[in-house]
Amino acid sequence: DGAVDVLELYGAAKVPHRNRDGLARMFGRSASAVVLKEGNTGGGFGVRGELYPEDFLVCLAALRLRRPVKWIEDRREHLMAANHSREQHHHASAAFDAEGRILAVEDTFYLDQGAYVRTHGARVAEMTMAMVPGPYRVPTYRSICHFRLTNKTPAATYRAPGRFEGTVVRERLIDAVADRLGLDRVTVRRRNLIAAAEMPFDRKLRALGSEIVYDSGDYPRLLDKALAQIGWEALQTELRRRRAAGELVGCGIAIFVEKGGLGPMDGTRVTVDATGAVELVTGGSAVGQGFATAMAQICADTLGLDYRRVRVVSGQTDRIQYGIGAHASRASVMTGNATHAAALKVRAKALDVAASLLQASPDELDILDGVVVHRDLPGGGSISLAEIARHLAPDSPMLGERDPGLAAEGWFRTEHMTYPYGVQIGIIRIDAETGEATVERFLLAYDIGRSINPMLVEGQLVGGFVQGLGGALCEEFRYDEHGQPLSATLADYALPTAREVPAVEVLVTEDAPSPLNPLGIKSVGEGGINGVGAVIAAAIDDAIGLPGAVTRLPVTPQRLRTLINAAAQRKRSLLSTEKRGSQ
Template sequence: MVIGQRVKRLEDYPLLTGRGGFAADQSRTGQLHARFVRSQVAHGRISGIETDQARARPGVVAVLTAADLPPSFPKIAPRQVGFDEMVPYLQSVLACDRVRYVGEPIAVVIATDAYEAEDAAEDVFVHIEELTVVVDPRVEPSAWDDLGHDTEVMLINEAYGEVDEAFSTAECVVELELSVGRHSGVPMETRGTLAWTDPMTGTLHVGGAAKVPHYNRNALASMLGLDRDRVQLHEIHVGGGFGIRGELYPEDVVVAWAALRLGRPVKWIEDRQEHLIAANHSRDQVHVIKAAVGLDGVIHAIDDEFWQDQGAYVRTHGATVPTLTATLLPGPYRVPAYRVRGHIRLTNKTPAGTYRAPGRYEGSFVRERLVDVIAERLDLDPAEVRRRNLIGHEEMPYLRPMSVLGSKIEYDSGQYVRMLDRVLDHVDYPTLRADVAQRRADGEHVGFGFGFFVEKSGLGPYEGVRASVDPDGALRIVTGAASVGQGVETTIAQIASEVLGIDYASIRVSHGQTDELPYGFGAFASRVTVMTGSATHLAATEIREKALEIAAQMLEASPEDLELVDGRISVRGTPARSLTLGQVAADLDPSGARRHGTTPSLSAESWFHTDHMTYPYGLHFAVVHLDPETGHVAFERYVIAYDVGRAINPTLIEGQIVGGLAQGLGGALYEQFVYDDLAQPQATSFIDYLMPTLMEMPEVEVLLSEDAPSPLNPLGVKGAGEGGTTGAGAAIAGAISDALGSAEIIHSIPVAPATIWATLNDA
């Protein structure tokens, strides 16, 4: 058995020995370096761009602006959850007449080295007539352009059940205003692109991004007017993805276009200051939510209205984040009636997209805060209120009559109550509650909080692999899916190893190369293990069957009498009569295949299709202690329970969970893109954008379970990439609020120490 084993990562050797190849490590002979000139004002009309002085500087090859782009150059379209009404709000790759956020690309300087390019970029003078800015997404929508479009891109409406009736007859109504701050994935590796054309074929090659290479290839080809096979994307190592890195951005398109136009390789490596104002922001929602509740704590209806601060444009994620927020907000609870209105509003800030646990981090914070307040108002235990509302195991699969990302929401499996009990047992909840109560009576500020959530994973519609055994016995697997460093190669190798009995460490897995497999969806939505893993299982099974069939002919035995162990096929009871998979593969060259009456090569290409997502689920439980003099939050315990159906490699999953928590904790306590009243960004370096470090991380107790395998795929797996993040804002905010003396104190994250100090000192 290799599935379920804590085997070492195949990816680590090059990374740990300094042999990794990241975007900045790539170079091509004769390459040029790009530096973007970005808007320094948040909203204005461009009245002129002076480039002469920059062009005259040593080493400068070109200074390009929107005026140099081909006429009617396309804007970057949504990759998912796009709607027609978004078209007016898409971003030009270089600003034409208006700029709408600080950091918007206006021009690009191309020079023979990166230093010269940056020097010259300072000599590009952009004249901008400043216009009024919008900073608050909740103000009345105002004009966005001169064509009659306003700053509300669209209103998301979802509802089911008898909401109004539930509120009119409710024994108790709880209403709250809650908000999640603006933060995002900030990978250690900033963005970077190297584009070059092969002089022999004219093919444009682009390397540097990881995540959705096939989609980006198609989009780039379309925007640049090239045939798809004339554009190839190459995924290399990546220093973190988290949803934001690897999307198609204006800079990627400009760099590719510049490489074609200039006939030389062009390299762009984003610096950290650019990253914090130019790569996708995320989160940033305000919710006004109310619940109709019985005195027993049972929720009869939820009615929510929220505002998503989308920033200045709609980018590749379209309405993904607000749609996920709207439809997954009810989470693990029954909620028989539900209504939500989500306003996608534009402001003069960096455009927003998805970030690890998009919509679920926000929605879980809102829902779990609501449940805590319900419990307090009804004088009920917060764990008990959750128990009374959790969807039961016997109700699975559970249909939530809405759909998201093109699939209806049907929780495939789950044992939510069992998970709650597991966590309560693990922390000895009655004792813990009594201890907390006693310590509070003694004057300490200590409290606990829950973040129960349902994740989603395994987004379709398909993913495929091509697997083949070489005559020397080596198994090679090519997938169109991508890797953002999460351990795809190891996981896929373990699944294939399980079926074929080949040492997982000998299996080579290739991903994210558009010239190796024409179709691929990529690495997002915790989908790769589910989708590529399932396709791998299908392909390996097909190879196994073919190998046994051919071996039966070669060994003159019946296929039923054969067994495949450690990559060797033998006749049961007669181990001397055996063949390796390599020997079978060698006998399947075209001549051998003809003799065997089959197709050449010991290989299979398999596609796994699905119309439904799988729904993993989890529970964060935090115990915090507050320092009343400083407002410092100290974690006494942090427990994360997570059910992935079936754990291919528990160590990798635990890594995902703990790493995910670092990001969820960052959003709860530290990270925030602050803007001033003129929409000037205030957090443009790591001095002001506070990333949590190892020193800020609690010791995490991970309770990984396999209670609820998914019925939707042959392995029973669910995705593991996001649950470490999802419940963190909810649990941490809940614990702080509890420690401050009431569930009703913390209404927004991140929670700054000064806020805690002010609460405890009535300041």
């Protein structure tokens, strides 16, 4: 806007304040002379947490031409140029005793970063190294990452970066230990789980500038609940019967630790106007996770009114000076607790004003449906928040020494992340002729600490599962031998559809609220995807009777046919050996 010398950028970035600051530095402008506004475009999943070259170039063009400039990216361009992820090659080993207890884990892996490093830097490598140990005691651990640049599209974060990959590695190792010792895979897991009495559990590792200290959790308890929910023993009996009848069916299990609530701080502003409407301005971002609904609920519950009276403003850098946006499953923990803090201040101010008007102590008052009432005197004097806001107008005789307005800012600071956790169990049926793997049943058990909105929690978990299903069975960006992309359309880049998605069972528990924030919240945004790859890999092994068969994801029908043939060849070899031995 040349009239006021403000550069405005409208787009889908989920870290608008960070991108604003970056663009301000690049163009030598003050932060107030650059405004970013995030559109309501839905999911982020890592890709939107970047400052892309086009973000800079469209601003440069607008400044040079002195007129609005719009840049449009088509699907082919997006698939080729937006962040890729997940390509890691691990060589992992474990030492264990005769009872299956882990003594040490070593993991050396190669991460294909693509042609250059983007704004996420080595974050995926760092998270992979930090989260491979997961929910288990690992007395000795070493991880080495070879961070490699290649001629591919640059890579960065994608939902549960480092955790999806690390869980596959860890759970494959646990299954290998069970197979080597002839032990039940659940038994091996149970023997190695960190106990509730050991919390908080210091991993002696760092990631994203924070010490890895598991804040709370009862992993064995959630495992027991998941096994009971799925009917584990009866399920194993049924699967053995079906395999004996010739079906290729199997079951996989994975236990994992997630992370969320990345700090260091977040702030919000809550204002009640003279009509009683509430505005909540945040530095967070909406990426399809129900952000506005959850923040409105926290604000409304704290103030004592209907959440539908709360208007949430996010993703606009000219409305609030500071913000980190939505990434690293931080919104519910960081923005939620900042909202709680701001609403508490507004509540206290409202009760203070009401106390002087109703001739009562603030401790004797409560707020119900936006009206301040006597806690122990039903039908007594009352006053609405709208009336209190009017009494706090700058020209009100009631204002006194108070600051005008029924409004407050709230801040929440933290030094450590929160660590929710989950158990996932899945049943796979395989068509031996086509190599198609069908998920018959899948359980997502997840401890969230405290749930703000159960429906949103379930939606996040199931949505994450579907993304994990794609990564486990079909999604793959391929190149030819000359480095040319082969997956530049949705005809070539296969996504799971409703046909491939089973009816997912969800078990959400609140057994371990976080002690690190007043609301006890952890996070849920990436929990649904974390263990899916590991579960499906284990279930395929179980179905074809070849332990350790799956070493690469996605397990496409072509690759699965190869594994089925290898399992059949192994079975024939064993039968041949047995016959020679009996002669």
